[in-house]
Amino acid sequence: MGTTAGGTSRLRESVKRIVRETPVTDMHTHLFAPAFGGLNLYSLDDLLTYHYLTAETMRWSDLPYEQFWSLSKRGQAEHIWQQLFTAHSPISEATGGLLQVMKELGLDTSSRDLETHRSAWDAWDAGAHVEQVLGAARVRDLVMTNDPFDDAERKVWEAGEGRKDARFHAALRTDPLLNDWPAAARKLPELGYQVSEEWSEETKAEVRRFLREWIGKMDALYLAVSMPGDFVYPADDHRSRMIDEVMIPVCREAGIPFALMIGVRRGVNPGLRLAGDMSMRSDTGAVEALCRRYPEQKFLVTMLARENQHELAVLARKFRNLMIFGCWWFLHVESMMEEMTRFRVELLGTSFIPQHSDCRVFGQLIYKWGRSREIIGRVLADSYERLAGTGWRVEEADIRRDVRDLFGNNFWRFLGRPEKALQEEEA
Ligand code: FIX
Numbered sequence: 001m002g003t004t005a006g007g008t009s010r011l012r013e014s015v016k017r018i019v020r021e022t023p024v025t026d027m028h029t030h031l032f033a034p035a036f037g038g039l040n041l042y043s044l045d046d047l048l049t050y051h052y053l054t055a056e057t058m059r060w061s062d063l064p065y066e067q068f069w070s071l072s073k074r075g076q077a078e079h080i081w082q083q084l085f086t087a088h089s090p091i092s093e094a095t096g097g098l099l100q101v102m103k104e105l106g107l108d109t110s111s112r113d114l115e116t117h118r119s120a121w122d123a124w125d126a127g128a129h130v131e132q133v134l135g136a137a138r139v140r141d142l143v144m145t146n147d148p149f150d151d152a153e154r155k156v157w158e159a160g161e162g163r164k165d166a167r168f169h170a171a172l173r174t175d176p177l178l179n180d181w182p183a184a185a186r187k188l189p190e191l192g193y194q195v196s197e198e199w200s201e202e203t204k205a206e207v208r209r210f211l212r213e214w215i216g217k218m219d220a221l222y223l224a225v226s227m228p229g230d231f232v233y234p235a236d237d238h239r240s241r242m243i244d245e246v247m248i249p250v251c252r253e254a255g256i257p258f259a260l261m262i263g264v265r266r267g268v269n270p271g272l273r274l275a276g277d278m279s280m281r282s283d284t285g286a287v288e289a290l291c292r293r294y295p296e297q298k299f300l301v302t303m304l305a306r307e308n309q310h311e312l313a314v315l316a317r318k319f320r321n322l323m324i325f326g327c328w329w330f331l332h333v334e335s336m337m338e339e340m341t342r343f344r345v346e347l348l349g350t351s352f353i354p355q356h357s358d359c360r361v362f363g364q365l366i367y368k369w370g371r372s373r374e375i376i377g378r379v380l381a382d383s384y385e386r387l388a389g390t391g392w393r394v395e396e397a398d399i400r401r402d403v404r405d406l407f408g409n410n411f412w413r414f415l416g417r418p419e420k421a422l423q424e425e426e427a
């Protein structure tokens with residue numbers, strides 16, 4: 001018999017403490033290990049120019065978009081600070097999040113002087129900063145988003161430097177293959193693959209070889225793609241052919257999941273660049289058809305529209321080869337996370353992945369995981385409290401096991417890599 005978690009308020013406190021303390025595997029980020037040089041973003045100006053904040057700034061700013069983009073990163077950061085932190089109160093998720101990061105790293109957030117904050121920040125050693133952030137956010141390891149079509153990134157992989165730090169796992173991102181095939185077909189020959197735009201046997205074999213070789217080079221944990229909301233499957237189109245004849249066979253052979261992030265409409269306002277993407281309702285029928293047609297293939301799925309979330313959670317009850325994950329992008333706000341986490345627990349117990357951070361800049365791990373832990377802790381505290389009310393003995397060891405499942409082990413088991421699971425003694 002273990003220790004029971006105690007009376008009601010003690011139980012709530014234990015749950016929240018365990019959720020705060022348990023390390024996490026962050027299964028989708030856009031962060032890079034320090035070996036990736038300039039791709040690894042960690043400065044205060046990087047945080048300020050995050051595309052979430054750029055979009056919010058442009059609601060206030062009178063600057064023509066191109067004039068904003070022509071500013072240096074430093075100039076853009078100053079404009080954003082001025083609009084969002086000086087001229088208005090920073091109460092949105094992203095602005096409040098930045099202040100939380102600054103506070104936890106020891107800056108005096110009562111001061112509105114950006115220059116003072118910058119000089120304190122710039123004095124920090126980059127490597128030490130990365131360690132400090134991982135420690136403060138209790139992120140044990142994380143998954144990058146790795147794009148072999150990106151020239152700067154490819155160099156690092158080709159030099160054998162990409163997986164030097166074992167805490168940074170790779171995910172092979174394949175958007176151009178599905179979403180911009182003409183561009184992918186132009187690029188692949190440059191990378192040494194005999195591909196043409198025509199869907200020939202040779203092209204298919206060569207794209208399979210490309211994926212196979214890059215999965216190997218990166219030791220990729222999964223193949224990933226983001227899809228627009230109007231993605232349909234099956235269909236008589238390029239996407240269905242690429243999925244059926246290339247992606248699924250390669251994933252099956254490598255024994256890795258296929259991750260689909262569905263529901264983004266890219267560039268609805270091109271002037272905003274990366275900040276100009278929109279969310280879009282999707283048809284969960286495409287995921288249903290994939291899960292049914294390929295019962296041996298695992299699918300990691302997240303959707304961007306709030307309207308799709310309940311149906312997606314129900315779908316996960318029907319297919320054990322479907323793992324739903326995260327509160328993605330515009331859903332990574334308190335009200336949406338709370339709502340989604342509650343009905344996911346109600347429908348699926350602990351058999352899902354409640355959150356990924358999607359961070360692009362290191363410090364963001366602190367606020368994104370801080371907020372997520374707070375919300376997940378609250379939802380779980382309610383659940384265990386109800387459970388205890390039935391007379392069930394809620395053991396502290398059970399809570400720890402469940403939180404380890406949610407924060408990493410559901411992911412690692414789904415991947416068939418239980419050896420990477422979070423261990424009891426790590427908490
Ligand atoms: O496609 C993705 O992986 C998205 O998460 C990003 O492209 C998006 O820009 C983002 O950073 C959202 O958080």
Ligand code: ZN
Pocket residue numbers: 028029030358
């Ligand atoms: Zn992402």
